Amino acid sequence: MNPKRRQKIVFSLLFISSLLVITPIFLIFFFIFKEGIKVISWEFLTTSPARMGGGGVFPAIVGTLYLTLGTVLISVPLGVLAGIYLSEYAKENLLTRLVKLAIINLAGVPSIVYGLFGLGLFVIFLRFGASLLSGCFTLSIMVLPIVITATKEALNNVPQSFREVSLSLGATKWQTIRYCVLPYAFGGILTGVILSIGRASGETAPILFTAAAFYLPHLPRSIFDQVMALPYHLYVVATQVPGVERRVSYGICLVLVVLVILIDLIALITRYQIRKKKLW
Amino acid sequence: MNLKKIREFIIERLIFLGGMASIIFVILIFAFLLKEGLPFFRIYPLKDFLGGRFWYPISEPVQFGIKPLILGSLIVTGGAILIVVPLGLATAIFIAEIARGKTKEILKCSIEFLETTPSVVIGFIGLVVLAPFIRKVFSLPTGLTALCGSIMLAIMSTPTVVSIMEDAITAVPKVYKEAALAIGATHWQTIWRVILPAASSGIMAAVMLGIGRCIGETMVVLMVTGNAAVIPKTLLQPVRTLTATIASEMGEVVQGSEHYFALFALGIILFSLSFIVNLIADFFIHKGVK
Numbered sequence: 001m002n003p004k005r006r007q008k009i010v011f012s013l014l015f016i017s018s019l020l021v022i023t024p025i026f027l028i029f030f031f032i033f034k035e036g037i038k039v040i041s042w043e044f045l046t047t048s049p050a051r052m053g054g055g056g057v058f059p060a061i062v063g064t065l066y067l068t069l070g071t072v073l074i075s076v077p078l079g080v081l082a083g084i085y086l087s088e089y090a091k092e093n094l095l096t097r098l099v100k101l102a103i104i105n106l107a108g109v110p111s112i113v114y115g116l117f118g119l120g121l122f123v124i125f126l127r128f129g130a131s132l133l134s135g136c137f138t139l140s141i142m143v144l145p146i147v148i149t150a151t152k153e154a155l156n157n158v159p160q161s162f163r164e165v166s167l168s169l170g171a172t173k174w175q176t177i178r179y180c181v182l183p184y185a186f187g188g189i190l191t192g193v194i195l196s197i198g199r200a201s202g203e204t205a206p207i208l209f210t211a212a213a214f215y216l217p218h219l220p221r222s223i224f225d226q227v228m229a230l231p232y233h234l235y236v237v238a239t240q241v242p243g244v245e246r247r248v249s250y251g252i253c254l255v256l257v258v259l260v261i262l263i264d265l266i267a268l269i270t271r272y273q274i275r276k277k278k279l280w
Numbered sequence: 281m282n283l284k285k286i287r288e289f290i291i292e293r294l295i296f297l298g299g300m301a302s303i304i305f306v307i308l309i310f311a312f313l314l315k316e317g318l319p320f321f322r323i324y325p326l327k328d329f330l331g332g333r334f335w336y337p338i339s340e341p342v343q344f345g346i347k348p349l350i351l352g353s354l355i356v357t358g359g360a361i362l363i364v365v366p367l368g369l370a371t372a373i374f375i376a377e378i379a380r381g382k383t384k385e386i387l388k389c390s391i392e393f394l395e396t397t398p399s400v401v402i403g404f405i406g407l408v409v410l411a412p413f414i415r416k417v418f419s420l421p422t423g424l425t426a427l428c429g430s431i432m433l434a435i436m437s438t439p440t441v442v443s444i445m446e447d448a449i450t451a452v453p454k455v456y457k458e459a460a461l462a463i464g465a466t467h468w469q470t471i472w473r474v475i476l477p478a479a480s481s482g483i484m485a486a487v488m489l490g491i492g493r494c495i496g497e498t499m500v501v502l503m504v505t506g507n508a509a510v511i512p513k514t515l516l517q518p519v520r521t522l523t524a525t526i527a528s529e530m531g532e533v534v535q536g537s538e539h540y541f542a543l544f545a546l547g548i549i550l551f552s553l554s555f556i557v558n559l560i561a562d563f564f565i566h567k568g569v570k
Contacts, residue, residue, distance in 0.1 A: 017370030081298025110496025202398025
Protein backbone atom coordinates (compact mmCIF):
# COMPACT_ATOMS: atom_id res chain seq x y z
CA MET A 1 0.00 0.00 0.00
CA ASN A 2 1.07 3.52 -0.73
CA PRO A 3 2.74 4.92 2.45
CA LYS A 4 0.77 8.16 2.16
CA ARG A 5 -2.56 6.29 2.09
CA ARG A 6 -1.51 4.04 4.89
CA GLN A 7 -0.62 7.09 6.97
CA LYS A 8 -4.05 8.58 6.33
CA ILE A 9 -5.78 5.38 7.47
CA VAL A 10 -3.62 4.98 10.57
CA PHE A 11 -4.09 8.61 11.62
CA SER A 12 -7.86 8.28 11.28
CA LEU A 13 -7.71 5.18 13.45
CA LEU A 14 -5.69 7.04 16.06
CA PHE A 15 -8.24 9.85 16.01
CA ILE A 16 -11.11 7.41 16.49
CA SER A 17 -9.27 5.77 19.42
CA SER A 18 -8.83 9.16 21.08
CA LEU A 19 -12.54 9.85 20.66
CA LEU A 20 -13.28 6.44 22.20
CA VAL A 21 -11.11 7.33 25.17
CA ILE A 22 -12.69 10.68 25.94
CA THR A 23 -16.32 9.81 25.20
CA PRO A 24 -16.81 7.93 28.51
CA ILE A 25 -15.47 10.98 30.36
CA PHE A 26 -18.14 13.21 28.87
CA LEU A 27 -20.79 10.52 29.40
CA ILE A 28 -19.88 10.18 33.08
CA PHE A 29 -20.24 13.91 33.73
CA PHE A 30 -23.35 14.13 31.56
CA PHE A 31 -25.14 11.45 33.59
CA ILE A 32 -24.07 12.90 36.93
CA PHE A 33 -25.20 16.43 36.09
CA LYS A 34 -28.41 15.42 34.34
CA GLU A 35 -29.64 13.14 37.14
CA GLY A 36 -27.97 14.82 40.08
CA ILE A 37 -29.27 18.32 39.48
CA LYS A 38 -32.83 17.08 40.08
CA VAL A 39 -32.31 16.55 43.80
CA ILE A 40 -30.03 19.46 44.56
CA SER A 41 -31.80 21.99 46.72
CA TRP A 42 -30.89 24.25 49.60
CA GLU A 43 -32.48 21.73 51.90
CA PHE A 44 -30.46 18.82 50.45
CA LEU A 45 -27.22 20.70 51.07
CA THR A 46 -27.97 21.97 54.57
CA THR A 47 -29.86 19.24 56.43
CA SER A 48 -28.80 15.98 58.03
CA PRO A 49 -29.47 12.64 56.38
CA ALA A 50 -32.45 10.54 57.37
CA ARG A 51 -31.63 7.29 59.16
CA MET A 52 -32.14 5.17 56.07
CA GLY A 53 -29.96 7.17 53.73
CA GLY A 54 -32.30 9.75 52.21
CA GLY A 55 -32.35 13.38 53.28
CA GLY A 56 -29.55 15.91 53.23
CA VAL A 57 -25.80 15.70 53.04
CA PHE A 58 -24.70 18.55 55.29
CA PRO A 59 -22.68 16.52 57.84
CA ALA A 60 -20.96 14.68 54.99
CA ILE A 61 -19.89 17.93 53.32
CA VAL A 62 -18.58 19.32 56.61
CA GLY A 63 -16.89 16.00 57.45
CA THR A 64 -15.09 15.96 54.12
CA LEU A 65 -13.96 19.56 54.65
CA TYR A 66 -12.65 18.72 58.15
CA LEU A 67 -10.80 15.65 56.88
CA THR A 68 -9.27 17.63 54.05
CA LEU A 69 -8.25 20.52 56.28
CA GLY A 70 -6.62 18.19 58.81
CA THR A 71 -4.79 16.37 56.03
CA VAL A 72 -3.37 19.65 54.71
CA LEU A 73 -2.25 20.72 58.19
CA ILE A 74 -0.25 17.51 58.61
CA SER A 75 0.98 16.73 55.11
CA VAL A 76 2.03 20.18 53.92
CA PRO A 77 4.73 20.99 56.52
CA LEU A 78 6.13 17.46 56.28
CA GLY A 79 5.95 17.33 52.49
CA VAL A 80 7.52 20.76 52.02
CA LEU A 81 10.41 19.89 54.36
CA ALA A 82 10.98 16.68 52.43
CA GLY A 83 10.85 18.56 49.13
CA ILE A 84 13.42 21.08 50.38
CA TYR A 85 15.65 18.24 51.53
CA LEU A 86 15.55 16.51 48.14
CA SER A 87 16.02 19.65 46.11
CA GLU A 88 18.55 21.59 48.23
CA TYR A 89 20.36 19.22 50.55
CA ALA A 90 20.35 15.67 49.16
CA LYS A 91 23.55 14.48 47.53
CA GLU A 92 23.73 11.87 44.81
CA ASN A 93 24.12 8.85 47.05
CA LEU A 94 22.47 5.66 48.18
CA LEU A 95 20.38 7.41 50.84
CA THR A 96 18.86 9.80 48.30
CA ARG A 97 18.16 6.91 45.97
CA LEU A 98 16.36 5.14 48.83
CA VAL A 99 14.32 8.23 49.66
CA LYS A 100 13.24 8.54 46.03
CA LEU A 101 12.38 4.86 45.88
CA ALA A 102 10.34 5.21 49.07
CA ILE A 103 8.39 8.13 47.58
CA ILE A 104 7.64 6.17 44.42
CA ASN A 105 6.45 3.29 46.56
CA LEU A 106 4.29 5.46 48.79
CA ALA A 107 2.67 6.81 45.63
CA GLY A 108 2.00 3.28 44.46
CA VAL A 109 0.69 1.69 47.66
CA PRO A 110 -2.99 0.76 47.13
CA SER A 111 -5.33 3.07 49.01
CA ILE A 112 -6.94 0.17 50.87
CA VAL A 113 -3.51 -0.76 52.25
CA TYR A 114 -3.29 2.76 53.69
CA GLY A 115 -6.64 1.99 55.29
CA LEU A 116 -5.23 -1.17 56.88
CA PHE A 117 -2.11 0.66 58.02
CA GLY A 118 -4.16 3.50 59.52
CA LEU A 119 -6.28 0.95 61.34
CA GLY A 120 -3.24 -0.87 62.70
CA LEU A 121 -1.20 2.19 63.72
CA PHE A 122 -3.54 5.06 64.53
CA VAL A 123 -6.84 3.41 65.43
CA ILE A 124 -5.54 0.43 67.42
CA PHE A 125 -1.88 0.89 68.37
CA LEU A 126 -2.03 4.59 69.26
CA ARG A 127 -5.62 4.24 70.51
CA PHE A 128 -7.00 7.18 68.55
CA GLY A 129 -10.00 5.01 67.67
CA ALA A 130 -11.92 5.45 64.43
CA SER A 131 -11.81 9.22 64.42
CA LEU A 132 -11.18 12.42 62.51
CA LEU A 133 -7.60 12.34 63.79
CA SER A 134 -6.85 8.81 62.53
CA GLY A 135 -8.44 9.63 59.17
CA CYS A 136 -6.38 12.80 58.72
CA PHE A 137 -3.11 11.05 59.56
CA THR A 138 -3.89 8.19 57.17
CA LEU A 139 -4.83 10.53 54.32
CA SER A 140 -1.76 12.70 55.01
CA ILE A 141 0.65 9.85 54.47
CA MET A 142 -1.21 8.94 51.30
CA VAL A 143 -0.94 12.43 49.75
CA LEU A 144 2.62 13.02 51.00
CA PRO A 145 4.25 11.95 47.68
CA ILE A 146 2.16 14.54 45.80
CA VAL A 147 3.28 17.39 48.07
CA ILE A 148 6.93 16.26 48.06
CA THR A 149 7.12 15.91 44.30
CA ALA A 150 5.43 19.27 43.66
CA THR A 151 7.73 21.04 46.14
CA LYS A 152 10.83 19.43 44.69
CA GLU A 153 9.92 20.38 41.12
CA ALA A 154 8.98 23.93 42.10
CA LEU A 155 12.31 24.40 43.88
CA ASN A 156 14.25 22.87 41.00
CA ASN A 157 12.65 25.40 38.67
CA VAL A 158 14.15 28.32 40.58
CA PRO A 159 17.35 29.28 38.69
CA GLN A 160 20.61 28.23 40.32
CA SER A 161 21.93 31.81 40.00
CA PHE A 162 19.43 33.03 42.65
CA ARG A 163 21.13 30.77 45.19
CA GLU A 164 24.62 31.71 44.10
CA VAL A 165 23.98 35.43 44.43
CA SER A 166 22.52 35.03 47.90
CA LEU A 167 25.33 32.76 49.09
CA SER A 168 27.99 35.06 47.68
CA LEU A 169 26.56 37.91 49.73
CA GLY A 170 27.21 35.90 52.85
CA ALA A 171 23.77 34.51 53.55
CA THR A 172 23.62 31.09 55.17
CA LYS A 173 22.13 28.16 53.33
CA TRP A 174 18.82 28.34 55.19
CA GLN A 175 18.58 32.12 54.71
CA THR A 176 19.13 31.59 51.01
CA ILE A 177 16.39 28.97 50.84
CA ARG A 178 14.03 30.97 53.01
CA TYR A 179 14.38 34.35 51.27
CA CYS A 180 15.67 33.65 47.77
CA VAL A 181 14.27 30.26 46.77
CA LEU A 182 11.03 29.48 48.60
CA PRO A 183 9.20 32.71 47.64
CA TYR A 184 9.72 31.96 43.95
CA ALA A 185 8.64 28.34 44.33
CA PHE A 186 5.54 29.25 46.31
CA GLY A 187 3.13 28.97 43.39
CA GLY A 188 4.33 25.56 42.32
CA ILE A 189 4.12 24.27 45.87
CA LEU A 190 0.60 25.68 46.20
CA THR A 191 -0.50 23.86 43.05
CA GLY A 192 0.73 20.59 44.51
CA VAL A 193 -1.00 21.29 47.79
CA ILE A 194 -4.31 21.99 46.07
CA LEU A 195 -4.00 18.83 43.99
CA SER A 196 -3.44 16.82 47.16
CA ILE A 197 -6.54 18.43 48.63
CA GLY A 198 -8.50 17.24 45.62
CA ARG A 199 -7.15 13.74 46.11
CA ALA A 200 -7.82 13.66 49.85
CA SER A 201 -11.38 14.92 49.50
CA GLY A 202 -12.34 12.19 47.06
CA GLU A 203 -10.73 9.13 48.64
CA THR A 204 -12.85 6.45 50.26
CA ALA A 205 -10.77 3.37 50.94
CA PRO A 206 -8.30 4.93 53.43
CA ILE A 207 -11.10 6.26 55.66
CA LEU A 208 -13.30 3.16 55.56
CA PHE A 209 -11.95 1.80 58.86
CA THR A 210 -10.17 4.85 60.20
CA ALA A 211 -12.69 7.68 60.26
CA ALA A 212 -15.89 7.30 58.32
CA ALA A 213 -19.23 6.94 60.04
CA PHE A 214 -22.17 5.35 58.32
CA TYR A 215 -24.74 7.60 59.94
CA LEU A 216 -24.04 10.56 62.19
CA PRO A 217 -26.68 13.27 62.21
CA HIS A 218 -24.53 15.76 64.13
CA LEU A 219 -21.19 17.31 63.34
CA PRO A 220 -18.05 15.90 64.98
CA ARG A 221 -17.48 17.54 68.37
CA SER A 222 -13.79 16.76 68.74
CA ILE A 223 -10.92 15.27 66.75
CA PHE A 224 -11.67 11.94 68.41
CA ASP A 225 -15.16 11.78 66.91
CA GLN A 226 -16.03 9.80 63.82
CA VAL A 227 -17.15 11.82 60.82
CA MET A 228 -19.34 11.36 57.80
CA ALA A 229 -17.65 11.95 54.46
CA LEU A 230 -19.11 12.49 51.00
CA PRO A 231 -17.30 9.66 49.16
CA TYR A 232 -18.15 7.11 51.83
CA HIS A 233 -21.71 8.41 52.04
CA LEU A 234 -22.09 7.91 48.29
CA TYR A 235 -20.72 4.37 48.52
CA VAL A 236 -23.01 3.44 51.40
CA VAL A 237 -26.16 4.98 49.97
CA ALA A 238 -25.54 3.54 46.50
CA THR A 239 -24.71 -0.02 47.56
CA GLN A 240 -25.59 -0.78 51.15
CA VAL A 241 -28.96 0.79 51.80
CA PRO A 242 -31.84 -0.84 49.97
CA GLY A 243 -34.78 1.27 48.89
CA VAL A 244 -33.08 4.65 48.62
CA GLU A 245 -34.03 6.37 45.41
CA ARG A 246 -31.31 6.35 42.76
CA ARG A 247 -31.54 10.10 42.33
CA VAL A 248 -30.42 10.68 45.92
CA SER A 249 -27.18 8.84 45.08
CA TYR A 250 -26.84 10.92 41.94
CA GLY A 251 -27.29 14.03 44.06
CA ILE A 252 -24.52 13.02 46.49
CA CYS A 253 -22.33 12.15 43.51
CA LEU A 254 -22.91 15.58 41.98
CA VAL A 255 -22.03 17.39 45.20
CA LEU A 256 -18.80 15.38 45.47
CA VAL A 257 -17.86 15.96 41.84
CA VAL A 258 -18.57 19.70 42.03
CA LEU A 259 -16.47 19.96 45.19
CA VAL A 260 -13.52 18.20 43.55
CA ILE A 261 -13.90 20.23 40.34
CA LEU A 262 -13.89 23.48 42.33
CA ILE A 263 -10.68 22.47 44.08
CA ASP A 264 -9.02 21.54 40.80
CA LEU A 265 -10.15 24.75 39.14
CA ILE A 266 -8.44 26.70 41.89
CA ALA A 267 -5.27 24.67 41.24
CA LEU A 268 -5.48 25.33 37.50
CA ILE A 269 -6.02 29.05 37.97
CA THR A 270 -3.13 29.29 40.44
CA ARG A 271 -0.84 27.52 38.00
CA TYR A 272 -1.96 29.78 35.16
CA GLN A 273 -1.41 32.95 37.21
CA ILE A 274 2.09 31.82 38.16
CA ARG A 275 3.08 31.08 34.59
CA LYS A 276 1.84 34.52 33.59
CA LYS A 277 3.75 36.24 36.37
CA LYS A 278 7.00 34.35 35.98
CA LEU A 279 9.70 36.80 36.96
CA TRP A 280 12.76 35.45 35.24
CA MET B 281 25.01 35.14 66.24
CA ASN B 282 24.87 31.91 68.21
CA LEU B 283 21.09 32.02 68.29
CA LYS B 284 21.11 32.21 64.54
CA LYS B 285 23.44 29.24 64.32
CA ILE B 286 21.24 27.22 66.62
CA ARG B 287 18.17 28.09 64.62
CA GLU B 288 19.87 27.13 61.42
CA PHE B 289 20.96 23.84 62.98
CA ILE B 290 17.45 23.01 64.16
CA ILE B 291 15.88 23.86 60.84
CA GLU B 292 18.36 21.76 58.91
CA ARG B 293 17.72 18.81 61.27
CA LEU B 294 13.97 19.22 60.65
CA ILE B 295 14.51 19.28 56.90
CA PHE B 296 16.57 16.10 57.13
CA LEU B 297 13.88 14.44 59.22
CA GLY B 298 11.25 15.49 56.68
CA GLY B 299 13.39 13.99 53.95
CA MET B 300 13.57 10.71 55.81
CA ALA B 301 9.81 10.65 56.49
CA SER B 302 9.01 8.72 53.31
CA ILE B 303 11.42 5.94 54.21
CA ILE B 304 10.08 5.85 57.75
CA PHE B 305 6.49 5.58 56.53
CA VAL B 306 7.25 2.81 54.03
CA ILE B 307 8.95 0.86 56.80
CA LEU B 308 6.11 1.59 59.24
CA ILE B 309 3.48 0.44 56.73
CA PHE B 310 5.33 -2.80 56.10
CA ALA B 311 5.98 -3.33 59.82
CA PHE B 312 2.33 -2.87 60.79
CA LEU B 313 1.10 -5.11 58.00
CA LEU B 314 3.53 -7.79 59.22
CA LYS B 315 2.65 -7.24 62.86
CA GLU B 316 -1.07 -7.72 62.24
CA GLY B 317 -0.75 -10.17 59.35
CA LEU B 318 1.94 -12.65 60.38
CA PRO B 319 0.06 -14.05 63.43
CA PHE B 320 -2.39 -15.47 60.89
CA PHE B 321 0.17 -18.01 59.69
CA ARG B 322 0.63 -19.32 63.21
CA ILE B 323 -2.98 -20.48 63.18
CA TYR B 324 -3.51 -21.17 59.50
CA PRO B 325 -1.07 -23.05 57.24
CA LEU B 326 0.55 -20.97 54.51
CA LYS B 327 0.00 -23.79 52.01
CA ASP B 328 -3.78 -23.69 52.46
CA PHE B 329 -3.75 -19.89 52.32
CA LEU B 330 -1.89 -19.66 49.02
CA GLY B 331 -3.28 -22.80 47.40
CA GLY B 332 -6.79 -23.01 48.84
CA ARG B 333 -9.64 -22.77 46.37
CA PHE B 334 -12.25 -21.40 48.75
CA TRP B 335 -12.56 -18.16 50.70
CA TYR B 336 -15.18 -18.98 53.36
CA PRO B 337 -14.21 -16.74 56.27
CA ILE B 338 -17.37 -17.18 58.30
CA SER B 339 -18.56 -20.70 57.55
CA GLU B 340 -17.74 -23.73 59.69
CA PRO B 341 -14.97 -24.83 59.28
CA VAL B 342 -13.44 -21.59 58.04
CA GLN B 343 -11.38 -21.64 54.83
CA PHE B 344 -9.01 -18.90 53.79
CA GLY B 345 -7.91 -19.90 50.31
CA ILE B 346 -6.87 -16.82 48.34
CA LYS B 347 -6.78 -18.41 44.89
CA PRO B 348 -10.19 -17.04 43.86
CA LEU B 349 -9.26 -13.55 45.12
CA ILE B 350 -5.88 -13.49 43.35
CA LEU B 351 -7.44 -14.77 40.13
CA GLY B 352 -10.25 -12.24 40.54
CA SER B 353 -7.75 -9.40 40.81
CA LEU B 354 -5.75 -10.75 37.87
CA ILE B 355 -8.71 -11.25 35.52
CA VAL B 356 -10.14 -7.78 36.19
CA THR B 357 -6.72 -6.14 35.86
CA GLY B 358 -5.85 -8.15 32.76
CA GLY B 359 -9.10 -7.15 31.07
CA ALA B 360 -8.55 -3.50 31.93
CA ILE B 361 -4.97 -3.53 30.61
CA LEU B 362 -6.07 -5.17 27.35
CA ILE B 363 -8.49 -2.29 26.84
CA VAL B 364 -6.44 0.63 28.11
CA VAL B 365 -3.01 -0.11 26.63
CA PRO B 366 -3.90 -0.09 22.90
CA LEU B 367 -6.41 2.75 23.24
CA GLY B 368 -4.13 4.70 25.57
CA LEU B 369 -1.12 4.31 23.29
CA ALA B 370 -3.16 5.45 20.28
CA THR B 371 -4.40 8.48 22.23
CA ALA B 372 -0.91 9.30 23.49
CA ILE B 373 0.50 9.18 19.93
CA PHE B 374 -2.39 11.29 18.68
CA ILE B 375 -1.92 13.92 21.39
CA ALA B 376 1.87 14.05 21.19
CA GLU B 377 2.38 13.87 17.44
CA ILE B 378 -0.76 14.65 15.48
CA ALA B 379 -3.28 16.79 17.34
CA ARG B 380 -2.82 20.54 17.23
CA GLY B 381 -4.47 23.58 18.82
CA LYS B 382 -7.99 23.16 20.21
CA THR B 383 -8.22 19.40 19.63
CA LYS B 384 -5.07 18.84 21.66
CA GLU B 385 -6.26 21.13 24.45
CA ILE B 386 -9.65 19.41 24.71
CA LEU B 387 -8.08 15.95 24.79
CA LYS B 388 -5.52 16.89 27.42
CA CYS B 389 -8.02 18.78 29.58
CA SER B 390 -10.63 16.05 29.63
CA ILE B 391 -8.04 13.43 30.52
CA GLU B 392 -6.66 15.64 33.29
CA PHE B 393 -10.21 16.11 34.49
CA LEU B 394 -10.72 12.36 34.66
CA GLU B 395 -7.53 11.99 36.69
CA THR B 396 -9.02 14.01 39.53
CA THR B 397 -12.39 12.24 39.52
CA PRO B 398 -12.80 10.24 42.75
CA SER B 399 -12.82 6.50 42.15
CA VAL B 400 -16.07 6.12 44.06
CA VAL B 401 -17.73 8.30 41.40
CA ILE B 402 -16.43 6.07 38.61
CA GLY B 403 -17.60 3.02 40.55
CA PHE B 404 -21.02 4.58 40.99
CA ILE B 405 -21.43 5.24 37.25
CA GLY B 406 -20.35 1.65 36.57
CA LEU B 407 -22.99 0.46 39.01
CA VAL B 408 -25.92 2.48 37.70
CA VAL B 409 -25.10 2.86 33.99
CA LEU B 410 -22.70 0.19 32.70
CA ALA B 411 -23.83 -2.81 34.78
CA PRO B 412 -27.49 -2.69 33.63
CA PHE B 413 -26.26 -2.22 30.07
CA ILE B 414 -24.01 -5.30 30.25
CA ARG B 415 -26.80 -7.32 31.81
CA LYS B 416 -29.11 -6.48 28.91
CA VAL B 417 -26.58 -6.94 26.11
CA PHE B 418 -25.37 -10.37 27.26
CA SER B 419 -28.71 -11.32 28.90
CA LEU B 420 -27.06 -12.22 32.21
CA PRO B 421 -28.65 -12.55 35.64
CA THR B 422 -26.49 -9.64 36.79
CA GLY B 423 -24.32 -7.07 35.04
CA LEU B 424 -21.96 -6.84 38.01
CA THR B 425 -19.20 -8.89 36.40
CA ALA B 426 -15.46 -8.96 35.81
CA LEU B 427 -16.11 -7.32 32.43
CA CYS B 428 -17.86 -4.39 34.08
CA GLY B 429 -14.92 -4.03 36.48
CA SER B 430 -12.39 -4.22 33.64
CA ILE B 431 -14.11 -1.50 31.61
CA MET B 432 -14.46 0.89 34.56
CA LEU B 433 -10.85 0.22 35.64
CA ALA B 434 -9.72 0.89 32.08
CA ILE B 435 -11.48 4.25 32.19
CA MET B 436 -10.02 5.01 35.61
CA SER B 437 -6.44 4.17 34.66
CA THR B 438 -6.58 6.04 31.35
CA PRO B 439 -5.02 9.27 32.70
CA THR B 440 -2.06 7.45 34.27
CA VAL B 441 -1.35 5.43 31.14
CA VAL B 442 -1.91 8.20 28.59
CA SER B 443 0.03 10.95 30.37
CA ILE B 444 3.11 8.82 31.03
CA MET B 445 3.10 7.43 27.48
CA GLU B 446 2.71 10.94 26.11
CA ASP B 447 5.65 12.16 28.20
CA ALA B 448 7.74 9.25 26.91
CA ILE B 449 6.91 10.10 23.29
CA THR B 450 7.56 13.82 23.78
CA ALA B 451 10.91 13.06 25.44
CA VAL B 452 12.31 11.48 22.28
CA PRO B 453 14.91 13.93 20.92
CA LYS B 454 13.66 15.99 18.00
CA VAL B 455 16.70 15.15 15.88
CA TYR B 456 15.58 11.51 15.64
CA LYS B 457 12.36 12.61 14.04
CA GLU B 458 13.98 15.19 11.78
CA ALA B 459 16.55 12.69 10.58
CA ALA B 460 13.86 10.16 9.65
CA LEU B 461 11.73 12.76 7.90
CA ALA B 462 14.75 14.12 6.04
CA ILE B 463 15.53 10.77 4.41
CA GLY B 464 11.99 10.60 3.07
CA ALA B 465 10.01 8.63 5.67
CA THR B 466 6.36 9.61 6.10
CA HIS B 467 5.24 10.97 9.47
CA TRP B 468 3.65 7.64 10.37
CA GLN B 469 6.72 5.64 9.33
CA THR B 470 8.76 7.96 11.57
CA ILE B 471 6.43 7.41 14.49
CA TRP B 472 6.27 3.66 14.05
CA ARG B 473 9.91 2.92 13.19
CA VAL B 474 11.78 5.62 15.09
CA ILE B 475 9.79 7.38 17.82
CA LEU B 476 7.95 4.42 19.35
CA PRO B 477 11.06 2.20 19.63
CA ALA B 478 12.95 5.07 21.22
CA ALA B 479 10.11 5.68 23.68
CA SER B 480 9.57 1.99 24.43
CA SER B 481 10.92 1.95 27.98
CA GLY B 482 8.70 4.90 28.97
CA ILE B 483 5.75 3.14 27.39
CA MET B 484 6.52 0.00 29.38
CA ALA B 485 6.71 2.08 32.55
CA ALA B 486 3.23 3.45 31.75
CA VAL B 487 1.91 -0.08 31.33
CA MET B 488 3.40 -1.17 34.67
CA LEU B 489 2.00 1.83 36.52
CA GLY B 490 -1.37 1.15 34.88
CA ILE B 491 -1.23 -2.43 36.18
CA GLY B 492 -0.33 -1.10 39.63
CA ARG B 493 -3.30 1.24 39.69
CA CYS B 494 -5.70 -1.50 38.57
CA ILE B 495 -4.51 -4.12 41.08
CA GLY B 496 -4.70 -1.62 43.93
CA GLU B 497 -7.98 0.05 43.07
CA THR B 498 -10.63 -0.65 45.65
CA MET B 499 -13.85 1.33 45.34
CA VAL B 500 -14.46 0.73 41.63
CA VAL B 501 -14.11 -3.05 41.84
CA LEU B 502 -15.96 -3.20 45.14
CA MET B 503 -18.96 -1.51 43.56
CA VAL B 504 -19.10 -3.16 40.13
CA THR B 505 -17.66 -6.69 40.14
CA GLY B 506 -20.38 -8.46 42.10
CA ASN B 507 -18.02 -9.70 44.84
CA ALA B 508 -18.56 -13.45 44.50
CA ALA B 509 -15.45 -15.26 45.75
CA VAL B 510 -15.38 -18.00 43.12
CA ILE B 511 -12.60 -18.95 40.73
CA PRO B 512 -13.47 -16.99 37.57
CA LYS B 513 -13.81 -18.81 34.26
CA THR B 514 -15.03 -15.99 32.03
CA LEU B 515 -15.19 -12.21 32.11
CA LEU B 516 -18.96 -12.46 32.27
CA GLN B 517 -19.25 -13.71 35.84
CA PRO B 518 -19.01 -11.92 39.17
CA VAL B 519 -15.58 -11.99 40.78
CA ARG B 520 -14.04 -10.68 43.95
CA THR B 521 -10.66 -9.01 44.17
CA LEU B 522 -8.09 -8.82 46.99
CA THR B 523 -8.86 -5.14 47.59
CA ALA B 524 -12.64 -5.56 47.63
CA THR B 525 -12.34 -8.42 50.11
CA ILE B 526 -10.44 -6.27 52.60
CA ALA B 527 -12.78 -3.31 52.11
CA SER B 528 -16.00 -5.24 52.52
CA GLU B 529 -14.99 -7.59 55.35
CA MET B 530 -12.78 -5.50 57.63
CA GLY B 531 -15.78 -3.54 58.88
CA GLU B 532 -17.38 -6.65 60.35
CA VAL B 533 -14.54 -8.68 61.81
CA VAL B 534 -13.70 -8.96 65.48
CA GLN B 535 -10.37 -7.33 66.20
CA GLY B 536 -7.72 -9.97 66.86
CA SER B 537 -9.72 -12.82 65.34
CA GLU B 538 -8.41 -15.24 62.75
CA HIS B 539 -10.42 -13.44 60.05
CA TYR B 540 -8.93 -10.06 61.10
CA PHE B 541 -5.38 -11.39 60.78
CA ALA B 542 -6.27 -13.01 57.43
CA LEU B 543 -7.33 -9.65 55.99
CA PHE B 544 -4.00 -8.13 57.04
CA ALA B 545 -2.27 -11.09 55.37
CA LEU B 546 -4.11 -10.05 52.18
CA GLY B 547 -2.71 -6.57 52.78
CA ILE B 548 0.84 -8.00 52.85
CA ILE B 549 0.23 -9.66 49.50
CA LEU B 550 -1.18 -6.45 47.98
CA PHE B 551 1.68 -4.35 49.35
CA SER B 552 4.26 -6.79 47.94
CA LEU B 553 2.52 -6.89 44.55
CA SER B 554 2.46 -3.11 44.27
CA PHE B 555 6.06 -2.92 45.48
CA ILE B 556 7.22 -5.26 42.71
CA VAL B 557 5.16 -3.53 40.03
CA ASN B 558 6.56 -0.13 41.07
CA LEU B 559 10.13 -1.44 41.11
CA ILE B 560 9.74 -2.67 37.55
CA ALA B 561 8.18 0.64 36.48
CA ASP B 562 11.05 2.52 38.16
CA PHE B 563 13.53 0.33 36.29
CA PHE B 564 11.92 1.25 32.95
CA ILE B 565 11.79 4.95 33.85
CA HIS B 566 15.49 5.02 34.65
CA LYS B 567 16.35 3.20 31.48
CA GLY B 568 15.05 6.32 29.79
CA VAL B 569 15.22 7.15 26.12
CA LYS B 570 17.42 4.79 24.13
